Amino acid sequence: MTMKKNILCIGAGYVGGPTMAMIAHKCPKYKITVVDINPQRIAEWNSDTLPIYEPGLDELVLATRGKNLFFSADIAAGIRDNDIIFVSVNTPTKTFGAGAGMAADLQFWEATARQILQYSQSSKIVIEKSTLPVKTALTMEQILNSAHNGIFFDVLSNPEFMAEGTAIQDLENPDRILIGSRETERGLTARQVLVDIYTHWIPPEKIVTSNIWSSELSKLVANAFLAQRISSINAISALCEKAEANIGEVARAVGMDSRIGAKFLNASVGFGGSCFKKDILNLVYLCRSYGLDEVADYWEGVVKINEYQQNRFTMTMLKAMFNTLAAKKICLLGFAFKANTGDTRESPALFIARRLLEEKAEVVISDPKALQNATIDLKDVRGSIRYVEDPYEATAGCHAIAVMTEWDLYRNLDFKRIYRTMSQPAFIFDGRNILDHRRLFDIGFNVYPIGKPPLTHF
Numbered sequence: 001m002t003m004k005k006n007i008l009c010i011g012a013g014y015v016g017g018p019t020m021a022m023i024a025h026k027c028p029k030y031k032i033t034v035v036d037i038n039p040q041r042i043a044e045w046n047s048d049t050l051p052i053y054e055p056g057l058d059e060l061v062l063a064t065r066g067k068n069l070f071f072s073a074d075i076a077a078g079i080r081d082n083d084i085i086f087v088s089v090n091t092p093t094k095t096f097g098a099g100a101g102m103a104a105d106l107q108f109w110e111a112t113a114r115q116i117l118q119y120s121q122s123s124k125i126v127i128e129k130s131t132l133p134v135k136t137a138l139t140m141e142q143i144l145n146s147a148h149n150g151i152f153f154d155v156l157s158n159p160e161f162m163a164e165g166t167a168i169q170d171l172e173n174p175d176r177i178l179i180g181s182r183e184t185e186r187g188l189t190a191r192q193v194l195v196d197i198y199t200h201w202i203p204p205e206k207i208v209t210s211n212i213w214s215s216e217l218s219k220l221v222a223n224a225f226l227a228q229r230i231s232s233i234n235a236i237s238a239l240c241e242k243a244e245a246n247i248g249e250v251a252r253a254v255g256m257d258s259r260i261g262a263k264f265l266n267a268s269v270g271f272g273g274s275c276f277k278k279d280i281l282n283l284v285y286l287c288r289s290y291g292l293d294e295v296a297d298y299w300e301g302v303v304k305i306n307e308y309q310q311n312r313f314t315m316t317m318l319k320a321m322f323n324t325l326a327a328k329k330i331c332l333l334g335f336a337f338k339a340n341t342g343d344t345r346e347s348p349a350l351f352i353a354r355r356l357l358e359e360k361a362e363v364v365i366s367d368p369k370a371l372q373n374a375t376i377d378l379k380d381v382r383g384s385i386r387y388v389e390d391p392y393e394a395t396a397g398c399h400a401i402a403v404m405t406e407w408d409l410y411r412n413l414d415f416k417r418i419y420r421t422m423s424q425p426a427f428i429f430d431g432r433n434i435l436d437h438r439r440l441f442d443i444g445f446n447v448y449p450i451g452k453p454p455l456t457h458f
């Protein structure tokens, strides 16, 4: 069958893999190729064990792979053979030089632009799928159009708004698709090519077009607003603990205001994931570089409150357990940064595990999907760490449990059974407020929720 369009995606990660699988599924007449510099990642995408866990992803890949979805390590051929190129390479926080710890590290991004330039033999549309500082498209255009060889590149911005853990449903039924372009004749023609892909399954009213800088900036702002809600409720959780208010009751009362809304108001040990912190720091850096220090300070507060909340959680554990954690066994239930993913990047559990090990606690880590990543994350850390998938085995003999991830599995555990196997007095620190605290207290646990008075037997 001759394919109507050939599409390439550079970067086979959490974004590239699922988004391209969805396009392949919805556009059976398009041929989609996903390439990556990491050949092992490509081999995993071509195997029975995909490199990432995401509900519904296995089925989607199985239905399309080898038909119109292909994973390949041949980047040069990919660029040569495709005229529509999505770029979803990683854009982590810079760890060196100017802007270290704040600015986006654009080395992978620029390397990709140079590769595209090197291997292209015809004009292409290049689509920014990665999250980037505003005005990156300008740099991209300058690099790509530097050869003056009659080949022209149109750069579009199409940031991805899906969330890990619900990626497939988000991709199938997104709140909106945002496409930014130059508002020239060429830019608008390129924009229409991308609109035509999405109209295969997205209602036209959900496809929003804008100027390219608005599109780049909107993604940073969306993540900053989402993270800000978490930091706002977490900041209030600290006050609730002092004032004997209950954060659940406050969040419900506040969230019923239709101007505020109920979502993203669950107090917790803090947000994690590869995006929120990096994107806010990126926004903060941008503001500072434009001399907007007040704006930068405002958004930086969101990250500071998140660090404060994680630190506060560890201090609550230390104080509750008689000011020493040395040689105490503590089980972390969950290590992924949220439920339904194996991703542990910037997970609060990582911070808490490190802090507990500094206090010389013995840490047992349990998670249904993230133990492999946890082992990699903590490989350089000294101290006593065990990895045990079964939560009953993991908690046996422990002095305390700390719930780190809101996996459904943990809501329904037999806590009577767990209590009997633990060292007494037994403690539970519910970093996600997902357990029935009164019931746990009645079983005999000393219970420390977030933003609610603790329930203790002392």
Ligand SMILES: NC(=O)c1ccc[n+]([C@@H]2O[C@H](COP(=O)([O-])OP(=O)(O)OC[C@H]3O[C@@H](n4cnc5c(N)ncnc54)[C@H](O)[C@@H]3O)[C@@H](O)[C@H]2O)c1
Pocket: 010, 011, 012, 013, 014, 015, 016, 035, 036, 037, 038, 041, 075, 088, 089, 090, 091, 108, 109, 111, 112, 129, 130, 131, 132, 160, 161, 162, 163, 164, 274, 275
């Ligand atoms: N993870 C999310 O939930 C999410 C959601 C929306 C947007 N984003 C953004 O999307 C981008 C990608 O995120 P991710 O989570 O998929 O990252 P990731 O690290 O999982 O994947 C990126 C992939 O790009 C590959 N790569 C790097 N340089 C390359 C090059 N020059 N040529 C070919 N491949 C290269 C890496 O090997 C890696 O496999 C980031 O900018 C991120 O901020 C992520």
